[in-house]
Each structure stands twice: as C-alpha cells, then as structure tokens.
Amino acid sequence: MKAASKILLVLLSLVTTGAAHVGSPDVYYEDHAGPYPLSVVVRMPLVVPGVAVIEVRSLSDNLKSIQVVPTRIQGEGSKFAPVPDVAERASDDPKLFRAHLWIMMRGAWKVQITADGEKGKGELSVPLAAAPGNSLALQGPLKWLLTGLMAVLVIGLVGIAGAAVREGMSDPATAPVPSSKRRSARRVMICTALLVIAVLAAGKFWWNWEAASTAQAAYTVPRVVTSLSASNTLLLRLQRTDSGRWAERIQLDDLIPDHGHLMHLFLIRFPDMDRMYHLHPHQDSAGQFSQNMPALEPGRYKVFADVVHATGFPETQTAEITLPETHEGTLQGDDSFATGISLLSKIQNTNVTYLEDGGRIIWLDSNVFVPPREPVKLHFRVEDASGKPATDLEPYMGMAGHLILISSDGTVFAHLHPNGSPPMAAVQLANGTGMADHAGHNIPSEISFPYGFPKAGLYRIFVQFKRAGRIETGVFNVSIVQAIDN
Ligand SMILES: [Cu+2]
CATH class of the missing domain: 2.60.40 (Immunoglobulin-like)
Structure with missing residues (x-):
C-alpha cells in the first residue's frame, strides 16, 4: 500500500519552477521586522494548493514569538488576511521558528511575519511566487513494470472467467469437459476481454483528462x-x-x-x-x-x-x-x-578575482561545505590595491551588490541581492515601501547574500559591485555535493 501511494505521488507531483529565477523555487530572505533581524526560508510547495514551510531564524536574543500569515501581494485578497498562525519554536534550536501555511492559488503571494519580543512588535513581509511547473513524466522502467503487471492481471482475469464457466460446475470425478461448455467458456473469455479493454480505455481517458487539467495549472518558463x-x-x-x-x-x-x-x-x-x-x-x-x-x-x-x-x-x-x-x-x-x-578549464578556480586597478574581490567562505537547500550566506570582501578594505564602494542600481548564479547545465539561474532571492520590486510591493535609498550611504567592503543551492552540481557565480563609478565583477565557481545520510 505504501509503495502504491508512493508511486501515485510520483505520478501526480509537479516540479516547482520558481518564476523569479529558473529552477530555484525556495525563498531566502534577510531583513528586520521592526527591531528584530530575521533570516527567513520559505520552502515552496510542489503543488498548488499546497503547504509551504516557513522557517524564521531570529538573529538576535530578545525574540519571544513569531506569527505568520499568507496573503496576496496586491488586490482585494491582500486586504483580508486570515488569522495568523503561531510559528512553533524548534525544540533543539530556540532561535528557530517553524510554521506550515497553505498556499491556495497560483501567483504572487507574501508571507506577513509579526515578531514579538522585549522591544515590542515588528512586521516584515516576504514575497513568494507560487508557480508549480510541469508534471513529471512516468519513468521508463517503472512504466514497463506497471504495463507488465497489468498484462498479467488481464490475462489472469480472462483465464479465471473462462475456467469458471468451463469447469466451475463440473464434478471433479467426471472428465472430460463437454465441448458445449468449452464453446461457452470461449465466448465468456472473449466478452471478459472486451469488457477489460473497455475499462482500460475509460481509465486511459480519465488519466489523460487529469493530466491535461494538471498541465493547465502548470507554469512553463516562457x-x-x-x-x-x-x-x-x-x-x-x-x-x-x-x-x-x-x-x-x-x-x-x-x-x-x-x-x-x-x-x-x-x-x-x-x-x-x-x-x-x-x-x-x-x-x-x-x-x-x-x-x-x-x-x-x-x-x-x-x-x-x-x-x-x-x-x-x-x-x-x-x-x-x-x-x-x-x-x-x-x-x-x-x-x-x-x-x-x-x-x-582544468585550472582550479580560486576564491579571488583580481581587478584592473590592483584591487581584489575575495569570496570569504568559498570552501564551506553546503548541502543542497541548506541556507547559506555567500560572503565577499572587496579590497583596494593596497590590500585594505575598499572604501570607494557605491550603490549599483540602488543595491550594495548583485549576484548572478548559474548551474553548469543552465537549469538553475538566480539573481540575488544582500536581502536574498526575491526581486526588489516584489519586496517593495509586499512591504509598501519605496526603493531603499543608499545614496550618500557608505557601502561596507564586506557584503553577503543569503541563498540555498537548489540541487547538487557545479555553479558559476558572478558578483557585481560598483567602485568609484566602475562596475566590478568577481567570478567564482562552487561545487555543491549531496549530503550523505548515515
Ligand atoms: Cu540585481
């Protein structure tokens, strides 16, 4: 039974695409809810309607409780938020709060987070894109195994029907079976076979209909x-x-x-x-x-x-x-x-990119082991020609930095900022704020980007900063390895 339900799950499940990026549906975000710095991870559901898992980590010590509620970013739905859920504090980690939220429809959503603690209440909204992707195709070996099993069942059923008519009523002592009974047994077997074929055809029709309506709900990257x-x-x-x-x-x-x-x-x-x-x-x-x-x-x-x-x-x-x-x-x-x-290239990629003016961009945690989907901060330092932390950093399109990340096969693409993976325009809509104004602000020489690599593989990272009017790009590689469960 367990195996059967597992197979069904494989047949019906969808793969989320993550519309903001490609192949990277989960959301990683860091910001303040009032006085409380939070790190938020949203595991998007595989299907919609489906359950999203929200993990909120407090980056300070004075937080007592977290409440979460999903609403639309825009429109009528955004004004009528349901009653918030209280996130549960993890038993093994007092700074981690977890909640499960139903996402009922496709499209643009936000999770409204209310943090409560010693300094009063604070709010933060994190935008989400609910976009279930294509359904998985049935895999070759499984398809042939199921077809074979079905053939055995059909042949068995037809055989049983024939045997029931031929020998069901006969006395074990009297043999052989009269030819009239054999004839009617043959007729019953043909009828049974036709009936089974009709049932299978109806099943196929139902399956195709289900698949078509699922495909309608799926989002394909244009x-x-x-x-x-x-x-x-x-x-x-x-x-x-x-x-x-x-x-x-x-x-x-x-x-x-x-x-x-x-x-x-x-x-x-x-x-x-x-x-x-x-x-x-x-x-x-x-x-x-x-x-x-x-x-x-x-x-x-x-x-x-x-x-x-x-x-x-x-x-x-x-x-x-x-x-x-x-x-x-x-x-x-x-x-x-x-x-x-x-x-x-065979040449090992290093954790340093040398810049034209003699300065460098250093990836500080390049050798950290990160399993897929684990939240991580990609942390960089910009140095000037004398090896000192750069003091000439300025906002590049309003941001301290931009990070582009692509998997070697091109199936994962993400565009991150120091706040994380959601696009800034969606963050501003969700929070009702304007663009953060960095003009006149000093951009620190160390900048980090929260993220979680969606799957194992080789990735290239392009990280971009602006220094004294020049746009500089650090180029790095990282290999993400599947964690081995013991
Ligand atoms: Cu950007």
Missing part, C-alpha cells in the same frame, strides 16, 4: 524571442507562458521597474561561462524590448530576461542566441560586461 539586427541591436519579444490558465492571466503590458529597470538581461556564453553581459534593454512597446549591443565576443549565449509584473509576480524568460563578433558599440549606463576563466 521563451523570449531574440534576434540581432544589422545595426547591432538585440531585439527581444517576451512571450506568454503556453500553459492555458496562466497565459490568460499574465499580461505583458504591466511590467514594473525592478531596481530602476523594466528588464535585467543576462547573456552568458555557454558552456564555458567565460563571458557575461548584464544589460538593461529599452521597452519599445508592450513585451517588446531592444538593446544597443556593446562590442561582442562571438559565441553561443544563454539568455535570461528578468522582469516583474505589476502583481508582484516575477518572471525569468529564457532563450539561446548565437552572437557574431562585432567591434562597435560601448557599454551604457548601468550595463556591464565580465570575463572569467572557462568553467570547463
């Missing part, structure tokens, strides 16, 4: 259509997701700026990941963007286009494009370009 014009302009046409019930809801004329730009475009040369462009195309009309390209290094690039809808729902649309070598064009405004050694 492919942005890209082309390079003769004048070295990259044209991008955003697409709507092709899964039915999403396509009718997601508009392309409702994009809102995320740290100052409607689109953040990343072009990464594959499979080496030795070149990266971070650009900000101009919106010409709804869903239509263009970008005057800088001088290009030729090659095959993976394209990741980050946008945020007015609902607070983020999307990363993806594509691939082959770019030719061009020498004209320069980087404009907030745009940047970075080079690194090939991900495939």
Whole structure:
C-alpha cells in the first residue's frame, strides 16, 4: 500500500519552477521586522494548493514569538488576511521558528511575519511566487513494470472467467469437459476481454483528462524571442507562458521597474561561462524590448530576461542566441560586461578575482561545505590595491551588490541581492515601501547574500559591485555535493 501511494505521488507531483529565477523555487530572505533581524526560508510547495514551510531564524536574543500569515501581494485578497498562525519554536534550536501555511492559488503571494519580543512588535513581509511547473513524466522502467503487471492481471482475469464457466460446475470425478461448455467458456473469455479493454480505455481517458487539467495549472518558463539586427541591436519579444490558465492571466503590458529597470538581461556564453553581459534593454512597446549591443565576443549565449509584473509576480524568460563578433558599440549606463576563466578549464578556480586597478574581490567562505537547500550566506570582501578594505564602494542600481548564479547545465539561474532571492520590486510591493535609498550611504567592503543551492552540481557565480563609478565583477565557481545520510 505504501509503495502504491508512493508511486501515485510520483505520478501526480509537479516540479516547482520558481518564476523569479529558473529552477530555484525556495525563498531566502534577510531583513528586520521592526527591531528584530530575521533570516527567513520559505520552502515552496510542489503543488498548488499546497503547504509551504516557513522557517524564521531570529538573529538576535530578545525574540519571544513569531506569527505568520499568507496573503496576496496586491488586490482585494491582500486586504483580508486570515488569522495568523503561531510559528512553533524548534525544540533543539530556540532561535528557530517553524510554521506550515497553505498556499491556495497560483501567483504572487507574501508571507506577513509579526515578531514579538522585549522591544515590542515588528512586521516584515516576504514575497513568494507560487508557480508549480510541469508534471513529471512516468519513468521508463517503472512504466514497463506497471504495463507488465497489468498484462498479467488481464490475462489472469480472462483465464479465471473462462475456467469458471468451463469447469466451475463440473464434478471433479467426471472428465472430460463437454465441448458445449468449452464453446461457452470461449465466448465468456472473449466478452471478459472486451469488457477489460473497455475499462482500460475509460481509465486511459480519465488519466489523460487529469493530466491535461494538471498541465493547465502548470507554469512553463516562457521563451523570449531574440534576434540581432544589422545595426547591432538585440531585439527581444517576451512571450506568454503556453500553459492555458496562466497565459490568460499574465499580461505583458504591466511590467514594473525592478531596481530602476523594466528588464535585467543576462547573456552568458555557454558552456564555458567565460563571458557575461548584464544589460538593461529599452521597452519599445508592450513585451517588446531592444538593446544597443556593446562590442561582442562571438559565441553561443544563454539568455535570461528578468522582469516583474505589476502583481508582484516575477518572471525569468529564457532563450539561446548565437552572437557574431562585432567591434562597435560601448557599454551604457548601468550595463556591464565580465570575463572569467572557462568553467570547463582544468585550472582550479580560486576564491579571488583580481581587478584592473590592483584591487581584489575575495569570496570569504568559498570552501564551506553546503548541502543542497541548506541556507547559506555567500560572503565577499572587496579590497583596494593596497590590500585594505575598499572604501570607494557605491550603490549599483540602488543595491550594495548583485549576484548572478548559474548551474553548469543552465537549469538553475538566480539573481540575488544582500536581502536574498526575491526581486526588489516584489519586496517593495509586499512591504509598501519605496526603493531603499543608499545614496550618500557608505557601502561596507564586506557584503553577503543569503541563498540555498537548489540541487547538487557545479555553479558559476558572478558578483557585481560598483567602485568609484566602475562596475566590478568577481567570478567564482562552487561545487555543491549531496549530503550523505548515515
Ligand atoms: Cu540585481
């Protein structure tokens, strides 16, 4: 019974895609709820409706209780929050609070967190994107095993029906069975076989119907259509997701700026990941963007286009494009370009990136062992040419830093900030605040990014800072290994 329900679970479960990023659905976030610094992890459900697990870690000692409640980010649903749940304090860790929350519908949500302690109450909202992805296909060996077992059952059933008519009523002593009984047994076997085939056909029909309605609820990452014009302009046409019930809801004329730009475009040369462009195309009309390209290094690039809808729902649309070598064009405004050694090179990637002016970016915890989905802080220090902590850091698009992370197979892509994984535009909508104003503020030379790697594998990290008007990029690798359970 247990095995059967497990198989059914495999058949029915969906894989969450994580719309804000690609292949990275869980949310990692750090901020203050009033006077209390908190580190929040939200494990998104595999299906919607489904249960999200919220883990709130207090980063101070004076917290007594945590309450959580999920609401919509925007619209009527955001005004009528249900009664909050009290998060349970972990028995083995007094600073960790855990709660389970039902996410009833797809789309943009937030978890409202109320912290209570010695300094009174404080609130914080963390945005979530509930976007269950494609259902898993039945795996080959399991499919053949189940088909074989079904064939055995069908043959057995037909055989039993025949035997019942042929020999069911006969006296064990009298043999052989008269031929009239054999004839009617044959007829019953044919009828049984037809009946079983009809039942199987009905089952197949039901299964396909279920699969189709599940697919309608699934979110597929849309492919942005890209082309390079003769004048070295990259044209991008955003697409709507092709899964039915999403396509009718997601508009392309409702994009809102995320740290100052409607689109953040990343072009990464594959499979080496030795070149990266971070650009900000101009919106010409709804869903239509263009970008005057800088001088290009030729090659095959993976394209990741980050946008945020007015609902607070983020999307990363993806594509691939082959770019030719061009020498004209320069980087404009907030745009940047970075080079690194090939991900495939035998040379060991170090924890240091040397900058043009003699300064360096150091990844301080590069050798820390992190199993998949474990919350971690990626911690960096920027030094000047004399090896001292850099004092010339300034906000880059309103942020202390930006971190782009891609798995070697391109199935995971995430864009992080010192607050964590949700896009800033969604954070601002969820909390009803404007963009954090770092102007005039000193950016510290040590900056960290909370995250959890979704799966084992090799990842490349591009971390970007701005120093005295220059955008600097640190390029690092990290290998995430599955923890071995003893
Ligand atoms: Cu950013």
